[in-house]
Amino acid sequence: MALTSIDFAQEIRRRGAVGVHSVTFRDNRSTLWSLTQGGAVLNVHRAYRNAPPDVLDAFVVLVTQGGVRSAASRRAADHVREWPPVLEAMKETRRRHAQGSRVLGRPRACCGTKAQQAYVRALFRYFNETRFAGSLPDDIPLRLSRRMKSALGHMRPAGDGNAGRFVAEIALNIDLLLPGNAAERIDTLLHEMAHAADYLESGHRGHGSSWRRWAQIVGCRPTTLYDRPVRFRKDRRAIVERVPPLPEPLQAL
Numbered sequence: 707m708a709l710t711s712i713d714f715a716q717e718i719r720r721r722g723a724v725g726v727h728s729v730t731f732r733d734n735r736s737t738l739w740s741l742t743q744g745g746a747v748l749n750v751h752r753a754y755r756n757a758p759p760d761v762l763d764a765f766v767v768l769v770t771q772g773g774v775r776s777a778a779s780r781r782a783a784d785h786v787r788e789w790p791p792v793l794e795a796m797k798e799t800r801r802r803h804a805q806g807s808r809v810l811g812r813p814r815a816c817c818g819t820k821a822q823q824a825y826v827r828a829l830f831r832y833f834n835e836t837r838f839a840g841s842l843p844d845d846i847p848l849r850l851s852r853r854m855k856s857a858l859g860h861m862r863p864a865g866d867g868n869a870g871r872f873v874a875e876i877a878l879n880i881d882l883l884l885p886g887n888a889a890e891r892i893d894t895l896l897h898e899m900a901h902a903a904d905y906l907e908s909g910h911r912g913h914g915s916s917w918r919r920w921a922q923i924v925g926c927r928p929t930t931l932y933d934r935p936v937r938f939r940k941d942r943r944a945i946v947e948r949v950p951p952l953p954e955p956l957q958a959l
């Protein structure tokens with residue numbers, strides 16, 4: 707049974723890593739683990755959701771020593787790095803990325819500013835941890851689009867059941883960043899993240915029962931995105947530069 711990020715944090719705290727407040731699962735191509743926020747946050751590759759006790763113990767050594775600082779922590783770092791399932795997962799992640807760039811060509815251009823992109827990424831990470839138990843890949847491309855008119859967003863599925871499914875991108879209409887759209891902005895992001903989770907799990911792309919189950923779990927409206935009360939910019943040529951304030955729980959991170 708895979709650990710959630712909360713289980714993982716509890717397990718290592720119980721084993722003595724009391725300085726860790728939270729754990730995030732990531733899907734990076736090269737970094738297996740890192741400590742951030744002064745050692746309070748442990749970021750680990752998502753393969754470690756299935757970490758056995760000896761690997762958890764090795765993480766405890768790394769966390770309590772604040773990184774690789776001694777012979778013991780070097781041994782611990784080797785131990786977590788050489789755990790066979792994570793070696794396999796890294797190979798798979800690299801293969802998926804290589805395949806993704808072959809299939810998709812260049813990623814589509816995002817019209818958002820750096821600050822807007824950081825805002826959307828922060829929301830995505832927060833909801834991935836708090837509503838999806840860290841089950842989505844951390845590095846799903848997120849894009850803001852100024853070309854969408856009435857569409858609010860989409861999830862672009864890629865790959866297949868044989869070669870492995872992955873999410874090419876989640877795109878959001880830039881107008882969702884305008885004032886007055888906060889509720890629809892969050893609901894649209896959760897809606898598309900639910901499509902991503904559903905597609906990766908079942909291969910389904912629509913609003914059928916498997917998607918509605920995700921919608922229910924993560925708390926977005928289980929309906930399509932048509933006829934939502936969204937404010938759109940009046941002048942389509944206008945540039946939207948607004949970065950909405952992050953919800954309060956994220957400001958503390």
Ligand SMILES: [Zn+2]
Pocket residue numbers: 897901912913930931
């Ligand atoms: Zn949809």
